Amino acid sequence: MTDQKxxxxxxxxxxxxxxxxxxxxxxxxxxxxxxxxxxPAASRFYGxxxxxxxxxxxxxxxxxxxxxxxxxxxxxxxxxxxxxxxEGFAVQTMGxxxxxxxGEDIDALLAENAVTRMTLALMYGTDFFxxxxxxxxxxxxxxxVVLADRYIFTLIARSAVxxxxxxYLHGLYEMALRPDLTFWLDVKPEVAFDRExxxxxxxxxxxxxxDLSLSNDLFQSFIRYQSMVRKEFEYLSKRHEFLxxxxxxxxxxxxxxxxxxxxxxxxxxGTHYRPSNALAHLWR
Amino acid sequence: MGSRxxxxxxxxxVIQPVIENAPSPExxxxxxxxxxVVVEGIDGSGKSTQLYLLKRWLEIHGYRIxxxxxxxxxxxxxxxxxxxxxxxxxxxxxSLLHAADFADRCERQILPLxxxxxLVLADRYIYTAFARxxxxxxxxxxxxxxxxxxxxxxxTFYFRAPLDVAVNRIVAGRPKLKxxxxxxxxxxxxxxxxxxxxFQERILNNYDQMIESDKFVLMDGTIPVNRLxxxxxxxVRERVDMAQFAPKKK
Numbered sequence: 001m002t003d004q005k006x007x008x009x010x011x012x013x014x015x016x017x018x019x020x021x022x023x024x025x026x027x028x029x030x031x032x033x034x035x036x037x038x039x040p041a042a043s044r045f046y047g048x049x050x051x052x053x054x055x056x057x058x059x060x061x062x063x064x065x066x067x068x069x070x071x072x073x074x075x076x077x078x079x080x081x082x083x084x085x086x087e088g089f090a091v092q093t094m095g096x097x098x099x100x101x102x103g104e105d106i107d108a109l110l111a112e113n114a115v116t117r118m119t120l121a122l123m124y125g126t127d128f129f130x131x132x133x134x135x136x137x138x139x140x141x142x143x144x145v146v147l148a149d150r151y152i153f154t155l156i157a158r159s160a161v162x163x164x165x166x167x168y169l170h171g172l173y174e175m176a177l178r179p180d181l182t183f184w185l186d187v188k189p190e191v192a193f194d195r196e197x198x199x200x201x202x203x204x205x206x207x208x209x210x211d212l213s214l215s216n217d218l219f220q221s222f223i224r225y226q227s228m229v230r231k232e233f234e235y236l237s238k239r240h241e242f243l244x245x246x247x248x249x250x251x252x253x254x255x256x257x258x259x260x261x262x263x264x265x266x267x268x269x270g271t272h273y274r275p276s277n278a279l280a281h282l283w284r
Numbered sequence: 285m286g287s288r289x290x291x292x293x294x295x296x297x298v299i300q301p302v303i304e305n306a307p308s309p310e311x312x313x314x315x316x317x318x319x320x321v322v323v324e325g326i327d328g329s330g331k332s333t334q335l336y337l338l339k340r341w342l343e344i345h346g347y348r349i350x351x352x353x354x355x356x357x358x359x360x361x362x363x364x365x366x367x368x369x370x371x372x373x374x375x376x377x378x379s380l381l382h383a384a385d386f387a388d389r390c391e392r393q394i395l396p397l398x399x400x401x402x403l404v405l406a407d408r409y410i411y412t413a414f415a416r417x418x419x420x421x422x423x424x425x426x427x428x429x430x431x432x433x434x435x436x437x438x439x440t441f442y443f444r445a446p447l448d449v450a451v452n453r454i455v456a457g458r459p460k461l462k463x464x465x466x467x468x469x470x471x472x473x474x475x476x477x478x479x480x481x482x483f484q485e486r487i488l489n490n491y492d493q494m495i496e497s498d499k500f501v502l503m504d505g506t507i508p509v510n511r512l513x514x515x516x517x518x519x520v521r522e523r524v525d526m527a528q529f530a531p532k533k534k
Contacts, residue, residue: 048423051375101372102381105363116391118433119359122384126363129376164433171429175376 047174053137060140062177063262064151066233067185068226069207070192070199071247072254075282076185077149079255080262083273084145089266092139095149099130110206117162117211124155125172132177140177145266152176153240157232161225162212166235181265183258184237185247189226193219251284318398319524320435322409324491325443326484328450330505330512334443335407337513338520342403346531350397354408357388368464375420378464382413383430390434398435403529410434411442411498415490419483420470439523440498441516445505447488451481 044055065073065080081091097103106123109115115123139146152173160166187195196203203218205211209225210218237244245257259271275283321338323331335351342349355364364381367373373381397404410431418424445453455461455477463469466476467483495502501519503512520526 048426051421101367101377102363105360109359115359116388118387118391119357119384122380122387122430123360123363126377126380126384129374129380130372133374133376168429168432171426174426174429175423 044178046176046178050175058140059143060145061266062140062146062179064148064179064182065185066150066153066182067247068192068229070195071185071187073149073185075251076255076258077147078279079275079282080147080258082276082279083259087268090144092135092144092146093149094131094136094146097127099127101130102127113205117164121159121164128152128155151179153236157229157236160232161228181261182240182242184233184242184244186244187247189223191248192226193222251282316398317401318404320398320404320437321439321520322406322437323441323443324408324411326450326488328453329443329445331443332407333509334513334516335405338516339405341517347403347529349403349405351405352389352393354412355382355385357385359388360385371463375422379417379422409437411494415487418490419486439520440500441503442491442495442500443503443505447485449506451484
């Protein structure tokens with residue numbers, strides 16, 4: 001599979017982001033239109049922009065945290081939210097299966113294990129675009145920082161390992177907004193297994209890719225499936241310029257790396273942060 | 285209209301000259317012994333009546349057939365219903381939900397039946413989405429990609445009736461047009477009948493543009509039902525190897 005359609009590809013040579021410009025803009029929205037019109041519409045979308053969206057009005061920032069199950073995404077997002085709020089930035093979050101439209105329907109489909117790969121891919125697509133149109137775009141128009149707990153990349157990777165073409169998947173998400181920053185918290189499948197097991201005391205059907213019939217041994221199945229997904233991420237990382245972060249380090253270290261890069265993007269001077277008591281248990 | 289009424293509605297719509305899409309494995313190489321015959325056209329064009337009669341003819345003679353309708357997968361129904369009732373759907377999510385519904389039917393019904401050697405009859409197919417969703421503003425290119433996993437029909441009948449004829453058939457028989465059916469989400473007109481008419485017109489134009497690119501067999505929806513049916517049966521016999529689906533001789 002190759003990039004046949006340049007309009008679908010992220011790699012079509014746009015100098016995609018101009019972070020500093022937009023960072024400033026988000027702090028004083030008014031009077032910077034000349035400066036703020038950060039480039040052609042295409043640079044904020046992979047392909048055709050969503051109908052009815054004016055790119056110039058999207059003054060907020062979209063920051064994506066990707067990574068497989070057990071990579072520590074949710075922990076980091078809780079901490080980043082607190083840090084950003086303490087710095088005076090309003091935060092909106094998004095994640096998989098959180099749309100009002102079909103979030104619960106997907107839960108039900110997953111519980112039944114009766115769903116086929118294409119249907120599931122398109123239900124996730126519906127879930128994604130519902131959140132994009134109803135939550136993300138309004139938040140970005142209001143100048144918020146959107147923290148995405150996974151994004152189209154997880155959806156593409158999961159479907160790709162199930163044999164759906166990468167070009168098809170990139171085409172499906174061509175109206176998605178290109179993130180300002182995409183972090184990939186990379187952990188080895190074995191480490192992810194330990195963490196997931198500790199959390200839930202069992203390994204779920206979907207996390208171990210059991211629908212792919214890889215192995216009857218759940219541990220083997222989990223490792224093989226997560227390795228396949230990780231491989232897709234390696235490909236996506238190059239194509240979409242991920243910022244790779246070693247997710248096996250301590251929570252505090254990973255958080256430090258994230259803060260540093262985000263601070264740079266948003267124009268925050270200091271990156272000092274200590275979690276409040278409410279979140280102190282996450283800090284290990 | 286046949287006894288099934290005008291079917292549920294959906295409207296057709298739009299589209300453009302076909303963009304040949306990235307090859308999709310399922311679609312281009314026909315690797316199955318079955319055959320797929322579909323009917324398309326705006327509401328009130330007479331397509332469902334004609335497909336019903338075709339189906340009866342084949343059933344009565346014992347052919348191996350299966351009939352499938354647009355928008356009928358139970359798996360996705362609750363989401364579609366909720367979205368429509370609460371008016372939550374945008375052109376994009378409307379389109380995606382219908383695609384998910386179609387994918388479910390395609391993967392669990394249409395493809396297995398084609399591989400199992402059935403003659404599959406479909407009341408509306410992907411061209412409905414191309415015409416209708418593009419009329420709502422979705423990118424035709426995106427739509428073509430979205431449905432590129434669908435097998436290409438052996439015969440696509442396009443039933444065409446003048447807009448007034450089709451619209452009057454629907455409006456006369458239906459006390460109240462539904463919100464999305466009438467294209468009210470597009471904000472074309474506050475009057476439902478008026479909105480419906482304009483929406484159908486866009487859909488009709490989109491269908492018309494696919495006639496050549498998608499090799500539609502054009503059927504005049506104004507000629508008498510029995511004559512049209514005769515023609516339809518003749519075309520099916522010409523285009524499909526019927527012996528393959530005929531009942532086994534004892």
